[in-house]
Amino acid sequence: MATEPRQRQGASRRTEAPRRSEASRRGAEQHRIGLGDRSRGWLRHHIEVARQALIRLWSTPLASLMTLAVLAIALALPGFIFTALKNVEQLTAGLDTDPHISLYLDVSLSDERIDSFSRELLLRDDLASVELISRDKGLEDFKAYTRFDDLLEFFDTNPLPAVITLIPRDDDPAQLQVLQQKMAALPEVEEARLDLEWVRRLGAFMALAERSAWVLGGLLALTVLLVVGNTVRMTIESRRDEIQVSKLVGATDAWVRRPFLYSGVWFGTFGALLAWLLAQLALALISEPVQALAVLYLNGYVVQGLGPVESLTLLLSGILLGLGGAWIAVGRHLRDIEPG
């Protein structure tokens, strides 16, 4: 029997219900949706869902702000620590990390003798550089860079020795030790100090700090996941009816999941933006003492805030963690909510 071409399954119709066959031949008009319509619908749906998730976020401003504050702090801390570390790294990168030997000369030596002694050292071929800091220059530096210049008033004469800084050609630690002992044995030298240890210690300290920052960052990332996950879980609970009805009228899992994932993304995004502000504020607060510290080592150092790369990393981390947290909550709870 003929059926309307739109009737999808209208290939053959049995004739057992003659009372209704007249009606059924006309057939209910079936809806077919084209592919173009469907992809436009998909995009439109995404925009609409994102918009509604945003509106929902602001519909409970206090609760949302509390959640965002927790997220912001959890995201700002690693941002702050990594940026602080970057600053320290750049500071120390500006420092000469070649091993030095500092020779503190006998205070009783005359300036002429000191001068000629440093010239003698220049002739040695195991030294790459020789720099003399005279007693007067030492006094000037001491006055300029420390707060202890009053101390000098207790002395009638300049108490500081002349210092010669050597950079050996060979930076093998054993060779350095040998050289240091040779220098210490020279009669003009009161004390020869190998300035290597502190660079090493600084390096080790930096490695430790960086590792700790990663561990802390990991823990705080977990915090963000859990906070977003819990918030989204509560949103899912409050929209149980809607989920059930949607599933009954043919919503796919993806369709049901989408609004909650967008909630997670918004939480992550706004959390990261707030975190960025917090981190910048914290960096501004420590900027002054760091600047003062930097002056002691090298001039012209400016504390660096979160640059474009760090800012983008922070934002992306926030978004991904928000999405991840929502995904976990959705995966755990959405399947439980079935109609019936």
Add this chain to the structure above:
Amino acid sequence: MTAIRFSNVGKRYPNGHDALVGLNFTLESGELAFLTGHSGAGKSTLLKLVMLMERPSRGGVWVGDRDLTKLPRKQIPFHRREIGVVFQNHQLLFDRSVFDNVALPLQISGYDPADAARRVRAALDKVGLLSREKLNPITLSSGEQQRVGIARAIVHKPKLLLADEPTGNLDPELSEDIMHLFEQFNSIGTTVLIASHDLSLINRLRHRVLHLQGGRLVADGY
């Protein structure tokens, strides 16, 4: 052409209760049939099997030429989109307007909003609630709420319309109105299956009746 076919279907719930036992019946396309029986006779379970809200423990269920026992979980939403369902407790959402409630199936299927609006208004017009589209369904009477539920069930013009106690909470006059609505949809070719225990109303309407008792089909006729 069959709309629904049950072949030796059994449904046992995890608690050991047999909701359906050896159920055989066929509903042809364009038919209207009532499903009766006491509460607990298996009416709801039968409808749930058609909607794939439950899976049968044994036997086979076909909707059109689709074997539901072989339908993977991922395909369930697309199966449900071809069916309209009306519930006793109408399952309306009170956080949105009548219009948005009816539009939900179309949004889910990805209709163009302008097209969807046209179809929503047509569906509301059909149940006589066009003037109520902007209201929140909570402000409507229970008869009107049920009609919103019906509008939502038919807005995408499904080939198959199921109703689970659609007149359960309504007085006799409203109940009859609702049943006449179903007859109207049936008259344009929609297959309709209505679970109801309102026997006096059913007898007056003179359609095919499937009578369930203890999960078994004990009578099938006009």
